[in-house]
Each structure stands twice: as structure tokens, then as C-alpha cells.
Amino acid sequence: MSAELTDIEADRLWNFPGGIHPPERKELSSGTPLSSLPAAGDYRVPVKQHNGEPGEVCVQIGQQVLAGEPLTKPGMANGLPVHAPTSGTITAIGPARIAHPSGLADLVISIRADGEDNFCELYPVPDYQQLSRTELLDRLRDAGIAGLGGAGFPTDRKLALQRPLDYLIINGVECEPYITADDRLMQEHAAEIVRGTEILLYIAGCSKALIAIEANKPAAIEAFKPLLADHPTIKLRIIPVKYPSGGEKQLIQILTGREVPSRGLPIDIGLVMHNVGTAFAVQDAVDHGRPLIQRVVTVTGENVRKPGNYWVRLGTPVERLLKRCDYAPEPQQPVIMGGPMMGFTLPDLTVPVVKITNCILLPASSELAPAQQEMPCIRCGACSDVCPAELLPQQLQWLAKAKDYDGLEEQNLFDCIECGACAYVCPSEIPLVHYYRKAKAEIRNIARDKASAEIARERFEARQQRLEREKAERLERHRQAAEAREKAQAQAVKAGGDNPQDAVQAAIARAKARKAAQAAAATKAGDKNDGKNDGKSTGDSE
């Protein structure tokens, strides 16, 4: 272990298996400085923008809000609040389309901007070292900070886990083609990122940090180099260009040679990783008290006339952002949120920018040709050669097509990071990742169904037991009543009263007469009520 640490200290870099080199196309958007969009128009803030339970809405329609004011209270598990991106009026709270590949609707709070962009009162922390870890974690949670790299896991939850750490890794790799949001942020805000890294180190209780940047971002590297001269605890690592070296697991492998155990977390092997954007947001939240209401978004692609990177308030509809960048869609234009490898296409432009939106890509069909028809797999194995997780993509594909879910789990489908390298190289143009995602969703659904079937079975059995018990109780009651009657009779006889037999006969006769009358009435009324309710017990509501 210590030898390995020495290796890491000595700037050693490892390699991960597979990987691809798609055209980078970063030059389209990396040249222009960051700029902001005016605060105007409608904003649509989805209540759930991170990986966890949504918060509870704490505003009403018609309410005036200021920028940075929380719109939801963090709920239970992994909850994070969302904040008003600008000052204005709440116009609607209801389902609307969100940034999700399904294009389905979810709870969204709509705000009409008043154009003033007044902020609510912010509470900066003058010296973060004065605050305890827990206090800082609460601040991060209240600021709504989730991982800005893509997964959107609540940052405070990630930091809350306390285990011995060797390194904090700041991920500035940004290996997806086209995207330059992190690149631009690093070029212009390296100091803030370093500051954020220090805060993260403090919270995590870790002593060393590594900032990883891919070799194709010389400007960002140059921005960091002078700053880090007086930060001996933070080291810069320049890693070779390869996709997907920015993936959490792959970057860990490159920097430390370690592997995150399957279904485990980096912290299990003494590491924790945050995106540069997250580091910036942490710094912003602590030093300036600003919640996460904006992020850098790359708008690029050949069908955007003014590609570049923008500070975009969360909740801004994509359409407004694109208009600002002067987009020229072609027929059947794909609008991709995220990069060309892992992003998803948007069904329309009302979808808002959210915490995990790092790029809006409008490629011309000449640069990213549309997918061709899927051809049969020829088992060439190109996919396994590039798979960074060392899976066997074609095997998974056969199994997924055959819906062999046990086989898929046995072949570790859930270790697939959906990087898309396999589909990128497939000569038969099989949308491999799509098959995996479908299978994963299906497996999750099956597990969910199984669990609910189990619950249903338990409830059914509980009910059966209850009914039996009630029946038994009823019989017991009848028996006791009968016994009591008999006893009473016996006593009466003993007491020398009337022969109770006569009374019984009379009662039977009465009952017979009543029944006959009832039957007659029932025939008249038509047998409306027969069958259904016969013999059922009554009154067993909960």
C-alpha cells in the first residue's frame, strides 16, 4: 500500500483498458470567454434535479421570490433544495417536461422574472475554518449543491461519509468531445477552484488533493500551474487524452491504479472525487453564501452560429439559450443535452437547464452522421477491445436481446458505465448502450415487481389468516352462545319450568313462517341480490 502511495506521489500515471479517440471538436467553443444571459422571461425549475428524493415545495403560486431563495425544503433521503434562479413571481407549480431522456413530465416550478434580478440576503462565511464540518455540510446542502459532472449526487452526502481518505480528486478531465464548460471555468476561475478544493479538503478531513486535467487543455493547465506553487497539498496531474478518462472509475484507475469495487464507492478505496464545477460551487456557497442557481453550459455544434460557454441560470429553457447563440436547425435536427457520447436528445426546446446540464449540442448531420440501420453482429470483438470496464459488450448484447436477465447480471451488466465506446466502434452500428439501458431498466422493474409481489403475498396471507381467525372467533362465539343457552335451558328445566322443547318448536315454526314470507317477497322483487354476497362476512373494513 505504501509503495503504491509512493508511486502515486511520484506522479506515476496508470492506464485503463480500452477507450477510444473520437474527434474532439473542442476548438469550436473553447475560445470564447464566459458570458451571462440577461435575467428575463420564464424560468422552469424542476423540483428534482439531482440523484435522490425531491424536496418539498415551500412556495405558492403568485408568491414573489428573490434570486437564491429556496423553493423546496430538502426532503428525507439524499434531499436537496432548489432555488429561485432570479427574482420574480411563481406562475405555476405542476408537471412539465424535464431534462430526462424520456421526455416525461415531472413537478416543475415556473417563475416569471421581473428583470430586477434581486438577490435574497446571502450569508457568506468569512473564514470557513471557524465552522465545524457538520455546519459546512449543512451549508452545502442548503445551497443545493449536487455533483456538476453529470451524476448529480448530493455533494454533502458524498462528503458526509467519514472514512480514511488518501486523496481528494478534482476532476477537470472533461473527456467528452465538444464540451468545454469545465475547461473554460478552469481557465477563468482557477483560483476559486483551488479555494473550493481547500474547503473540500477541510470538510473531507483529507490532506492531499489531485487535480486531473486532460492534456488537450493547455490554457487550463497554465492557469493552475502558478497557483499551485504555493499549495503543496494540491497536485496537478496532466493525463493523456482518451475517452472516457473523465469517468470517475477510469480517472481513479489512471491516477492511482486502484479499482473501485463493483457496487462500491471510491471512498471504499480511500478516495473521493469532485468535479471542478462542484469545487467552484462549493467555494461560491461558502465564501459568498450563494446557492447553486447557475452553471456553465457549453453551447456548440456546427448548427450554432455563436458557439461558446455561458453562465446559465438553472431553469432557463434551452430555447432561450439557443436563441442567444443564434442556432440554425436543419430538418431532423438532433438537440443533444450533454456530449455526443453520453448525452440524450431533447424532444423539444422547453426543457430547462438543470444542475447536471453541461452542454447543449446541435451538430450538423455532416459532423455527427445519424445512426445507420443496425446490422447483424459479426462478433468482431471491437467493442470488447474498447470497453473500459472490460465487459464483453457483444455478449451483453446477445443476452439483452434474448432478455436473459440472469445472464446479464452474471456478466456484470451493472458495471457498465454507459460510456458508449462500444457503440462508437461497432462496425454493424448496433446501438449497444441502448440495449443495456433498456435491460437495466427492465431488471430494475422486475426487481421492483418482485418486491411488490412479495408484499402482496404477505398481505394476502395476512388477510387469509385474519379471515380464518375471525371465522374461528365467530364460531367460538356461536358455540359459547349455544352452550350458554343450553345451560340456561338445563337450569330452567331443573328449576321445573316449562318444557323448553315447546318453546324451541314454537321458535322454529316462527322462523319457518318468516322465511316463507321472505322467499315470496324475494321472488316478487326478482332475484337481484343472490349469489354475490352469500356467506360473506361483513364489516371487515380496516
Next chain:
Amino acid sequence: MTFKIAASPHTHQRRTTRQIMRLVYLALIPGVILQSVFFGWGVWFQLILALATAWLAEGLCMRLRGRPMWSAWRDHTAMVTAVLLAISIPALAPWWIIVIGTAFAVIVVKHVYGGVGQNLFNPAMAGYVVLLVSFPVQMTSWPAPTMLTEHSISVVDTINLIVSGYTSAGYNLEQLRTGIDGLTMATPLDSLRTDLGSQMTLAEATDKPIFTDFAGVGWQWINLAYLLGGLVLIKLRVISWHIPAGVLLGLGLPALLGAAFAPDQQIGPVLHLFSGATMLGAFFIATDPVTAATSNRGRLWFGLLIGALVYIIRTWGGYPDGVAFAVLLGNMMVPVIDKYTRPVVYGHRGHP
């Protein structure tokens, strides 16, 4: 306007199956040209017959299966099968040999199993084995290299031989195969097998006009040409080096040992590697992705197995060459190889 919905990744490296197959054709060219130099025009006629048969059979199968014919023709896989089979059989074999073989390869071995990507066995080699088992006479009647024959065979005679079995002058193949020394010409491996089988030493057995240079007239240069083509394919990353390396190692190593321990009775490594269908098999046949192992480690084992089987068949088996049988046996072992060479998935190392 409507937007386009698609699954990620949205970008794609444009190298299709069709392009890969085209590169395979190109890499075969030098070998095929040399083969036609040494064995005459027949090679080209066999190629034409094979391609035509494959084209028709592929179309027919797709038609019967209710699928678009163009999609099968476009990917060229059947054509590559046809080419490989055509250059594996004797150049002057009767026309129906290659037709039956190609049709069997495409219809039974490929389409009956479900078409492209579904076949268990290498179609070309399965077709070859069917022919070899069914028509051993025709399939072992290799003409002698042109420089060693008394009669040179014209284009017209070649066609006559392939179509009717006789040249215009009335010679049949058997007569034409009789070489300058009055003995029937056999391939170097066949001749060696016969001679070593009748207790000759290797030196005696190789004291024949077909053995010049290092591995027999014609065959050595053809093998070198296929080696060249194969190396180009590796360079272009059409195939990985694992399978060819495995085959050559699996064949060369036992041959080296055999030559070291019994130099008089065992064919040496050079002859093994540069005679028969060694290079064609190693670089073009065993590397057929559909029927080969999947992972790189598996590919190496797959190649080693095939190489060793070739050595075993050539040395102790019933046939002079064993590439086809070895490849089919290797194909059968692929599921087992794949099962035991599955790479350890990320995150499972040391965490069972």
C-alpha cells in the same frame, strides 16, 4: 420542425462491416495473384464460380427468410467466404466442386444457423471439409506448380478441364498431374506424408523437384504473400495479432521440438509454417471474427489450439494438411475458451 430522437452515443466511427470485408479482399490479392502464377488460370475461374454461387445462394437465402437481399449482399461476408473457399481448393477441380462447397457454406453453414454473425463454424472451412470428406479424389488433386509440369495449360484448356474434366486434346487431370519425373505430383505436405509414412527419412523425402528453397516450389511464396497481407490487416487493425500469433506459435513450437528430437522423421518448423494453408489459415481463416474467441486472451488460446491441432493432424492424422479441421475444432471450443478467458470486469479484481 421536429427534432430527432436517438440513443447515445450520437457519434460513430465510420468503419462498417462492408469496409472491413473490403480490406480483407485487398489483403488477399497478393496471395491470390501468386497462386494463379503457380497454379494457372484455374484459380481465377474458381474465384468467379465461387463468387457467383455465393451471390446467388446469399440472395436465395435472404429471399427465403423474408429479408432484404441487398443488406446481405452489401456486407460482403458471403463473398469473403467464397473467396477463401475458392483459393483453398485445387485450381483445376471440376466446376461442381466449388459450386457445391460454396452453396453448402452459405446455405447450410451460414444461413441455416441464422445468417451473418450466427454461424458456429467458419463457413469456408466447413464447406472445404464437406468437399474433402465427400470428394477426396478431386480435393486432393492439386496440379503441380506450372514450372514443374510438362504441359502448360492454356486458358481454354483450363476452362475445358474445369467444365468437362478434359482438355481439348483429351488429356484428363490425372494425366496432366503427372510430372516431369513420371510420378504424380502431390503438394509438398502430401508428398512428405506419403514418403515419411513409408519409412523414408526427411532428407530422402525432400529430395524431389518440388522441394526447392525452404518450403517447396510455389507454396512458400504463396504463404509469404498471405503473411504480407495478414500483416497489413493487423496494421490496419482489421484483425488483432493474437490469433495469427497463436496459430503460428502453436504450430511452430511443436514443429521445432519435433525437429529437435527427431530431425529425420519430423517436418521442420519452416516447412510447417510456409507450406500448405498455414498463413492463409492463420491470418485470414482463423481470424474470422464470427467464429473466433472474443477476448484477446481467448483469441491467443484459440490460435494456439488451432496451431497445435494443425501440427497434430499433419503429423499423425489422416490428411496431409489440417487447417480446415483444426479451425472447425477450434470453432467448437470457442464457447469453452470464451467462458474461461472472460476478462475480469472493472471492480471485480480482488473482490470476489
Next chain:
Amino acid sequence: MNEYKELTWQGLWANNPALVQLLGLCPLLAVTSTVTNALGLGLATLLVLVGSNITVSLVRDWVPKEIRIPVFVMVIATFVTVIQLLMNAYVYGLYQSLGIFIPLIVTNCAIIGRAEAYASKNPWRRSAFDGLMMGIGFSAVLVVLGGVREIIGNGSLFDGAELLLGDWAAGLRVELFAVDYPLLLAILPPGAFIAMGFIIALKNLIDHYREQRAKQPAKQVTRARVTAQ
């Protein structure tokens, strides 16, 4: 009578021991290089099947279930040995061709399969009929396979029929086409596998077609009231 119809259908087609249950493949593939051989083994199997089915059915009430398999095997082995001896004595020519495959009938799972699955549970008449139909079904497949292989491989039919049926049958031999080179593949065991595969495929195709033709009307089943007591 309906049962017998069903048994016929099952034995000849729907549950054909060779095509569907894939039982007894070893003798099936080994001897079907000509129609004559196929017919010979088919008849021998048929005889054993009927005999063993009847016997098993008759003794089923006296055989405890623990030892039923050894008993069935013994019954079958006896029949096979007897038939082998009889063939050796009276159809010597055929015995020479089929000799080594006759003992294989003992291990022919089709026979023990029927004994176990049918004869041990049904009266002897029906068991006999079942054996007859299964045997005919098996023989039919053998003959078809033998025919296909003989035609493709040899260009003839009923070659050597006199060995089985006596000298008069020599005239049965049909030369469909003269072959200079027999297609050895068809005669050799691999050819048997391939031809068998095609015959099974053909059967599946026919079944598929029939299924398409006859979509049976759905009958409604009374639904159980889970909650009624």
C-alpha cells in the same frame, strides 16, 4: 376410440420419438445410410417396442416403483436379445449389416421412455397400440432419413433390399441417377446429423404452418373468486 386416434397422432407426429423427443439417436444416425438398413432397424425397434410395452403394461401392477427401471430394462434387454438371435438365425444378411446396432436398441431411450411414460400407467391394449404407433413413427423417420441419405449419397433407393426381404426384393432397387462420385458426406455420420436437422426443421415448419391455419377459439374459464369464502 378417440384415445387410439390420439395415440396414433402422438406416435406418428406430435410426439414422434425421433423427431420430437429425439430419442434413440445413436442407432438412428448410425444405420440410416440406406433405406434397407433403416427399415430393418425400424422394424426391429418396432417389434421390441410393442413387446416391451405389452409386457411392462401387464406386469406393472406387480412391480414396485423402486425397481421398475431395472425390471423395464431387463424386459427390454430380453426382447432385444431374443430378436437379435432370431435375426441372426433367419435374416442373416441383414444381421450382418445391422448386427452391431441391434444391442443398441437396449439403450434406445425411446423404448424405456415409452415403458416409463406410458406402458407403466396404462392397460396392455393401449400400451401395445402406443408401442405400435411410436414404433411406426420411429421407423418412418428412419426410413425417410435413410431414403434421403441414400438418394443424395448413392443415387439409389432400396439398395440391398434382398438382404431384408428375400431375393424377390432385389428388383426393388431403384437407380435414380448414376453417380461417379458418391457424396460421401451424406453416407457418413455427419450427413446423418445434417439430414436429421433438416427433417426436424421441416416438421417444425409444417407444425408452424398448421398452427397459423388453425387458431383455436378461446374458451372461457370460470374465474375463481379469491375472496369468496
Next chain:
Amino acid sequence: MIARSMQRNGLILAAFACAATLLVVITARLTAEPIARQQQQELLQVLNQVIAPNEHDNDLYQSCIRVRYEQLGPPPQAVYRATMNGEPVAAAMEVTAPNGYSGAIKLLVAVYTDGSVAGVRTLQHQETPGLGDKIEIRKNDWITSFDGREVRAEDDPRWAVKRDGGQFDQFTGATITPRAVVQAVERAVRVFKQHQQDWFRQPANCNEPVPSTVPEKAEP
């Protein structure tokens, strides 16, 4: 419980075994004679092909001796002696050629007392159908090319296939089978020439007159 179950199952199984054995034994008894007759006829038929019936007056089948010579294949081999008026005429030997293309080939080689071949027949082989099986008289008359041949010196180069410079045809595409047969026949003739006097003096000693092989076994 266990004892009763064991008793019951054991007895029933034993009863079935006895019944089955009895049935088999009875059938075997009844068929023994026809089977022996069949086999004898079959062998006689082949013997009559290699040694013409008019060339001898003894019962070939009865005048059989068992000999042991490694050259003729795995011993013992049966030798059927033909005599005319008590004079030796010829003998037919069961010979095995061990080096066929697919294993051993069993032959019946008949040689006249002058050392010339009377006839050769293949009894059993597994050679490739269509190629090596031309050594069967049913498929090809090649086997008759031995008739009348003689072995001369210690080393007779004519006893080889043409490809090896001898006088016997090889089959197209198959040299190994005829080569093996030629060599086996040559060995048989040599053994016969060396030992014939001895053989014709011996009394018949094939007590169990069942030949170790059945002739002309072609399948598969």
C-alpha cells in the same frame, strides 16, 4: 419397514431376472443350430469364391486348422485346407493387414500349393466408402488382380502398387489401402510357402468351428 421393502423388491427383481434369463436361454438354444448353419454357409460361400469347388473334393470347412504367425496379424488364424484325392491343392488363410487407412483390414487369402495366389477376398474393413472400399468385390474387381500372381525372390519389387513401382493398380485418391492389402497378401504367400508341408500334415483342429470374424462386413 426397511426389511420388508428389501425383501419385496429383492424377490420381485430376482423373479424377473430369472424369467428373462430363461427366455433368452431358450431362444438361444432354439436358434443355435440355424445360426451356426448360416455362418458356415457364409464362410463357405467366400471359400468357394477363392478356391473353386471343382478343384478339391474335401469339406473345406471341416479341414480347418488354427495357426499362429505374427506376420499374418493377431493370432490365431484359421487355415482352410483344400485337397483333391487326399493330395494338397491349396489353402485359404485368414490374414490381417494392420496398416489400412482406417485400421486393420481382414482378408481371406487362398494360395495354391505351387505358391501362386488362388484368390483373395476382403472379409472386414473400415476403409473410406467410395475410395478405399474398392477392395470389396462388391464394389470393384481390383481384388481379383491377385489371382495367379506369384512371389518370386526374397525381395520381389513387383509386389507393390504402381506408385511405388510395383505391378498393382492403386485407386485414385487412395494409395494406402491397396498398399496395405498388397503387402499383407505378399506376407501371406510367403508364410504359406514356408509352412505348407507342415500345415497339410496336421489334423483338423478347429473344434469350435466358428470363425472369429464374419465376412464382408461393410457397414458403416
Next chain:
Amino acid sequence: MSIVTALLALGVLALIFGLVLGFAAVRFKVESDPIVDQIDALLPQTQCGQCGYPGCRPYAEAIANGDDINKCPPGGESTIRNLADLMGVEAKPLDAAHGTEDTKKVAVIREDECIGCTKCIQACPVDAILGAAKHMHTVLEHECTGCDLCVEPCPVDCIDMVPVPTRPENWQWNLQKIPVHTVESSD
């Protein structure tokens, strides 16, 4: 002589084997068969009774006793496949007599029409309906198995079976099903 030997040898051999088998049959008898539990675990537990048995467990018992495996419409093809694997029989298509495989549904009570008769409450096999006499009833969506047994008893027909809504969490990555809006080109 040989006859006697043969008879004796085989008879004794058979006797010994018979003894062994008789011993083994009693000694190694497998008690109780958990197969019913295994089958029950594969059934969807809707307790809908479409199979003709009152609940999933009775059907599981019936399958264990040799009933057909293709009588469960809610389980559909996948359940049949799993059962076929477990029972070692061939998978058959769903028996249409018992109904057809449908999308998963849940019962929803139109609450303004509910008269509070509790009939649906008694009908529900998994106690997924809440309410008391003369009070409005509600279906617990999470607990509802979609068996639709409550629909028929309702005297006012106020229960609807509605398909389970698709949410981003249970969405199936079906790109063809995304509604794509036609948007006016903005320039």
C-alpha cells in the same frame, strides 16, 4: 448346466440389487417437497384468480400436481418461461381461455361516486382498499396488484382499472415512444 448357472447368477445379482434398492427407497426418502414454494415465488401474486384457482398459492399447488403452467395472464410470457424452466417442461403460449396479458393496471375509485358500501373492501385479496361503511373508499396504489376483483362487486361501478403511469423512474428507454413536439422554427 449352463442354464442353471445363468439363472442362478442373474437371479442372485437381481436379488442383491433389489435388496439395495429396497433399502435405499426407505432410507433415502426425501421428505416434503418445497416445489410449491418455488412455484409460488414465481407467480405474480396478484391473487386475481384468473387461473381458476382462488389465489396464487392454490395455483402453485395445482402446478406442482401437474396442471398447465400457462394459465396466469398477469404473469404473462415471462412467468410461463420461468415456470417452464423450474418444472423442466416446455414453455407454451398463454392459454387465451384465462385472459390475455395486459399492461399492469391499478384500481382507482372515483371518489365522488363511491357510496361507501365496503363491497370492494371485502373483495380485495390484499387489503389494498381503505375505508369504512358509509365513508368514501380509497385504493392504496402501492399495494394494489391490479387483480380487478373489486370492479365487479361495486354496485355503482365507480372503480376504474387504469394503467400504471410511466414515470422517469420506471421508464423503459423506449425512444420510439417519446412524444416529439413540432416546434415552430424560431427564425
